[in-house]
Amino acid sequence: MENRTYTADAAPGDTVTVAGWVHEIRDLGGIAFLILRDTTGKIQVKFEKDEMDDDLVETGLNVQRESVISVTGDVEEEPRAPTGVEVTPESVDVISEADPELPLDPSGKVDAELPTRLDNRTLDLRKDEVKAIFEIRAEVLRSVREAFRELNCTEINTPKIVATGTEGGTELFPITYFGQEAFMNQSPQLFKQLMVGSGLERVFEIGPIFRAEEHNTPRHLNEATSIDFESAFYDHTEAMDACEHVVQSAYEGVAENCQGELEALGLEDEFEAPEGDFPRLTYEDALDKINATGELDEPLVWGDDLSTEAEHVLGQEVGEHYFITDWPSEIKPFYIKDHDDDEEVSTGFDMMHPSMELVSGGQREHRFEHLVEGFEQQGLDPEAFEYYTKMFKYGMPPHAGWGLGGERLIMTMLGLENIREAVLFPRDRQRLSP
Ligand code: ATP
Numbered sequence: 291m292e293n294r295t296y297t298a299d300a301a302p303g304d305t306v307t308v309a310g311w312v313h314e315i316r317d318l319g320g321i322a323f324l325i326l327r328d329t330t331g332k333i334q335v336k337f338e339k340d341e342m343d344d345d346l347v348e349t350g351l352n353v354q355r356e357s358v359i360s361v362t363g364d365v366e367e368e369p370r371a372p373t374g375v376e377v378t379p380e381s382v383d384v385i386s387e388a389d390p391e392l393p394l395d396p397s398g399k400v401d402a403e404l405p406t407r408l409d410n411r412t413l414d415l416r417k418d419e420v421k422a423i424f425e426i427r428a429e430v431l432r433s434v435r436e437a438f439r440e441l442n443c444t445e446i447n448t449p450k451i452v453a454t455g456t457e458g459g460t461e462l463f464p465i466t467y468f469g470q471e472a473f474m475n476q477s478p479q480l481f482k483q484l485m486v487g488s489g490l491e492r493v494f495e496i497g498p499i500f501r502a503e504e505h506n507t508p509r510h511l512n513e514a515t516s517i518d519f520e521s522a523f524y525d526h527t528e529a530m531d532a533c534e535h536v537v538q539s540a541y542e543g544v545a546e547n548c549q550g551e552l553e554a555l556g557l558e559d560e561f562e563a564p565e566g567d568f569p570r571l572t573y574e575d576a577l578d579k580i581n582a583t584g585e586l587d588e589p590l591v592w593g594d595d596l597s598t599e600a601e602h603v604l605g606q607e608v609g610e611h612y613f614i615t616d617w618p619s620e621i622k623p624f625y626i627k628d629h630d631d632d633e634e635v636s637t638g639f640d641m642m643h644p645s646m647e648l649v650s651g652g653q654r655e656h657r658f659e660h661l662v663e664g665f666e667q668q669g670l671d672p673e674a675f676e677y678y679t680k681m682f683k684y685g686m687p688p689h690a691g692w693g694l695g696g697e698r699l700i701m702t703m704l705g706l707e708n709i710r711e712a713v714l715f716p717r718d719r720q721r722l723s724p
């Protein structure tokens with residue numbers, strides 16, 4: 291729109307055209323105010339009924355809330371106005387009139403349940419505190435990309451329609467691909483590994499993953515954003531260092547660049563970037579700590595995965611981001627390398643927020659024979675993965691990496707109760723549109 295001024299830039303003495311949504315109309319009798327909202331903020335438009343053209347007053351005050359309008363007029367200082375300035379209109383143009391029946395109140399005066407909000411995201415994101423989540427999400431992605439750049443990574447994009455799954459057979463979404471069986475990819479795992487053996491060596495990808503999760507929970511999505519890292523000539527400890535750097539950078543970016551958004555969410559005082567090294571507990575230490583609390587009905591034994599309850603108990607004990615290392619080989623996938631001196635123990639690790647798992651990773655099995663054996667042990671047909679395994683015959687360096695759940699990072703960072711709040715249009719068991 292030609293000559294449009296953002297409300298935040300409207301300064302006393304200027305003649306401006308501001309455009310946006312009718313946030314509120316307050317009619318006090320002789321004087322009335324229309325609050326116009328755009329992406330940068332709000333501005334008051336003043337109507338003095340006796341002193342203004344009747345048509346102008348009528349247009350300005352009869353317009354429905356949330357209609358899109360533009361207003362041209364002079365900006366003046368006005369201490370009583372919410373932002374200290376107001377516009378005295380010369381003309382008001384109703385560009386797109388809103389229906390008086392709104393499915394959701396963007397002024398936030400009437401609360402809406404999450405499903406109603408998700409069905410009406412356009413209106414929902416007119417609220418400052420909801421918009422703030424997605425501005426922060428964008429900042430997280432910017433900071434994460436910057437952190438990967440500092441680590442000399444190359445950004446890659448790998449296919450989302452694939453012939454095989456990697457993270458366990460039950461969670462795949464099958465599709466038909468020109469008459470052939472295919473799946474939505476659960477993880478870029480195999481592709482990112484193939485690229486560390488290429489001339490790229492160190493890569494990252496930020497992209498969707500698809501999982502037909504069995505349960506509907508506040509921390510699982512059926513389409514999530516995975517932040518994946520993989521590097522040649524890294525072991526699991528170096529991969530953990532990179533993970534710390536990326537997660538800390540995300541927090542720092544938000545602390546530096548999202549003060550207004552944190553205020554909109556009421557988090558300006560409590561938001562803190564995690565500092566220093568995250569504690570690294572072995573799986574055995576973790577079991578001991580959990581069992582020592584006596585809070586689980588049954589103590590955990592070697593080989594058990596950590597239940598949600600166990601994660602919470604441990605999170606309470608540790609109280610900050612931490613790693614769990616040295617997991618039993620039997621509960622880690624085929625591509626995770628075992629320790630050379632003890633093949634019962636893997637180099638796999640998880641990185642945890644006190645409330646949930648954020649990352650899985652590890653050093654990878656790069657030796658062809660061991661890799662093929664691992665497939666057979668997990669009941670997978672190595673032939674179906676030949677496109678992957680054969681590259682391990684032509685010079686595959688030792689390597690390590692991890693996958694970080696983007697929405698879980700944002701959810702835990704902002705203390706959101708439901709992961710769906712961190713996604714514009716979440717996919718879950720009940721939700722396929724919008
Ligand atoms: P003014 O100070 O403009 O002469 P007023 O005393 O004539 O205002 P009204 O015009 O009836 O009173 O205004 C009603 C209410 O609106 C008052 O409480 C006044 O303080 C408030 N008000 C008037 N102008 C503004 C403004 N530009 N911004 C915010 N509030 C205003």
Ligand code: AMO
Binds near residue numbers: 479509648691692
């Ligand atoms: P994993 O399966 O543990 O590991 O996934 C990595 C991280 O992705 C996030 N995540 C999810 N977030 C929301 N909804 C889901 N349904 C969901 N599933 C996973 C979690 C999890 O920690 N290939 C390995 C990674 C690697 O080793 O590099 C993998 O996919 O935050």
